Amino acid sequence: MIETLAWTGSALRLLDQTKLPRETVYVDITDERQMHDAIRRLVVRGAPAIGVAAAFGVYLGVRNAGTIDALDRVCDYLATSRPTAVNLFWAIDRVKRIGRERGADAILAQAIAMIDEDHRVNRAIGANGLALLDSIADRKSKIGNPVSILTHCNAGGLCSAGFGTALAPVYLGHERGRRFHVYVDETRPLMQGSRITAYELQANDVPATLICDTMTAAVMSQGKVDAVIVGADRIAANGDAANKIGTLGVAILARHFGVPFFVAAPTSTIDAATKTGADIPIEQRDAAEVTRFAGTQTAPEGVNVYNPAFDVTPAALITSIITERGVATPPNAEKIAELLKSPRSS
């Protein structure tokens, strides 16, 4: 797998995902301002990776200040980088508690441990998801034929430290000799599908077909999709899931065509304090993301634009939520609460 982030001993090295697929460039982040900027500009993106990066950002801020007294200020500051992904707040809270009790070095140790933890969590999500895909393959008698997955945005290796979430079942299955074909929605406006998902699937030798977001319905109508798997940026206590803009549309299409729609995410993405999807703050981003592409103007000057970064898929449209601790089918408040009470997978 391509490395999303790594600790160099003095800095967090990030793959600059804004430059994909044209350039594979790493940047070394050495202070909390750079980290804030990297998260806000999507140099590092994807809920799990944002969490890990933020934990390192807290360490870098405290280290540079030379005093643990900076902890609250650094944490508050980093929490303003993006509003929707709950893993950001979860990770910051976690290292804040540890820092307060045990100091800066303990924050660093925790942040490094979170990389390993992410790997384990990703593999556990992969195993739980793969069991679902295997049962679909059995039901469809797809022996010898690849199972066809559609995904939106990027919840692959580059959204995390490891296998990713939505693509974890695919990568784990690929390791174990299962065959997949992945339809990749390009995911306007920032094209995480074409730029990042298509890139990493190609790098990992998983057969894939890139489509525009306008083509998802056509592909499903032709019976070409066995299952949809997407990630999530925040899951409410009732199972409603915020994810990259366009996910809600894909979920509605999947329901229309009878295609199972799975959300794969670590339990750290579940926010028990958020009752329903209506309570999830949705980040609004710059109009220029829609009116320009790579510096080229694609819409008339002065046009009015609406550019939400996420939408909320109601639990009722989700077949299962796949986590490292198990699967919620169908996702609802009870099933989600059970998952959160169940033991962590090792």
Add this chain to the structure above:
Amino acid sequence: MIETLAWTGSALRLLDQTKLPRETVYVDITDERQMHDAIRRLVVRGAPAIGVAAAFGVYLGVRNAGTIDALDRVCDYLATSRPTAVNLFWAIDRVKRIGRERGADAILAQAIAMIDEDHRVNRAIGANGLALLDSIADRKSKIGNPVSILTHCNAGGLCSAGFGTALAPVYLGHERGRRFHVYVDETRPLMQGSRITAYELQANDVPATLICDTMTAAVMSQGKVDAVIVGADRIAANGDAANKIGTLGVAILARHFGVPFFVAAPTSTIDAATKTGADIPIEQRDAAEVTRFAGTQTAPEGVNVYNPAFDVTPAALITSIITERGVATPPNAEKIAELLKSPRSS
């Protein structure tokens, strides 16, 4: 309205729509090869405009050959420019018959008459559509508030010689003091929504908001859309409608959210010889439309791409088909046959 096409006396002057919104450039087409290229490259696009342009292309080919004997060859050649829009074949057949009986000058006279006819047809579609929108406004008690329309691709003035089809009710209503707000899907891959629809709505002072195709579901889920209106490239005898890729998805979302979904098209778009949508040939276009944007690479080299230019929306998902001769609600084989038998509007 911005002029889509005009006869100069010796050439057909076309607005080069591939250059919008950055440049407003006209090109003079003087022979059938240039016309074939202009249709294929989408210099001129939209079912009604393609029909008119092809009629002029037939004239130019015969004129340049200096003999009506070239008629069949020129017609056959122009018919290969694009496969889906039936108006192309309808217009070629129409001038072919006239040319055979009455010679080259009669073809030119007919092509010129088709421009005027297109204006009349557009206004009649506008009047029939506006009645539907007025009844929605009444039902929703939108007195004083704009009716909110969502459209996909471009079926406005620039798809025809006049008002267009999908936007005709909006433009006619705008003339008559009705208030509208139009959500414009950008319509990847070729962005006819952001490049063309947003451009012409702005030029005609109709309030509009540009969104990516991924945002349609979010906008509908917020109750922001009162009705969807799109055009069509071919309507089968049973009411199934081929239109720009992504239309099927919008229709499914509209059904999910209880939003009326209208298809507006001249009766020349109805092909009685095409029984159902399954019989409509779907043009596949170059992968580079998906992997590059405005010259910038947006996907990894060598990625597999699926790029159909159109999809088919089944009649069951269409609330009404709006034509210049009346409205088919719900669209089905009987209602469509009735429309085709009804007298032309003057």
